[in-house]
Amino acid sequence: MEWRNLPTDLVENILSRIPAMTLARFRSTSKQWSAILKSTSFAKMHTAKAPKREDESLNIMLIDSNVFQDKRLVVWNPCSGETTWIKPRVIYRESDYYALGYTYDSKSCSKQYKILRVDRHKDVPPNNEYEIYDFTSNTWRILGVATDWFLALYRRGISVKGNTFWIATQAWSPHNNFLLSFDFSAEMFQSLSLPRPFPYSILALSV
Known part of the structure; x- marks a missing residue:
């Protein structure tokens, strides 16, 4: 046959x-x-x-914000080959931070993907406006403004079980580094102090 x-x-x-x-x-x-x-x-x-893994943080969705001339954001699924172009609520900036995460919907037994956008203004103190894009409703929602921390432009976050983590720096003296995370279920930032102060240049995140 x-x-x-x-x-x-x-x-x-x-x-x-x-x-x-x-x-x-x-x-x-x-x-x-x-x-x-x-x-x-x-x-x-x-x-x-799929075989169960102790670390189930693998995320096969890729997000590319390096498309500023096109004024859109692209999300690509390498397995299905599907791409989704997302229009901004306001214009994208090269200083923006993006994170792709998800929540788990127990009713549909599926992941609900979201995009976090942090609009990093070069102000002192920092003025980090952040908003969320929900793939379920295909809309952006403004969440708030964070003024007590900043992220270096070259720092990128890592995704673990649907949430994203960064090494961030306190906006106020003594400007200590700490672990900053964004919970996509609660849609809020959380912080965790490091065991002791470390020079910024030797810190790195990995999974």
Whole structure:
């Protein structure tokens, strides 16, 4: 029997056992397979059958804010090949910070993705306006302004289990460094002191 004649549910069952990055190569195999790989039901099935990891912080969505001339933000899923272009609420700036995170919806058993944008004004004290983009409603929402910390322009955050972490610096003397995180479920920043003061140049985050 040729694969073209296989029942759709059997094809889905077979494909759901294949690693995500390998699946990305199959999108161009046929229109039927491409449609299956893009479906929400298949994504849930594939996630359910994926090997459980102690560290489940892997996020296969990529966000690119280096498209300022186009005045849009792009989010890319390398597995499905889908791209989403997002218009800004206001103009994007090169000094902006972005973070891609998610919350878990227990009703639909799926991840709800969000984008955090921090508009870093070069003020003293710092004036960090931040807002959230919700993929469910496709809208931006202003959350607030943070004035007690700043992030160096070259510092990038890391994502762990849907939330994002940075090494930040206090806005006031003695300007100590600390661990700053953004909780995408509560939609708020949280801070954690480091064990002791460290020079900024030797600090790094990794997973």
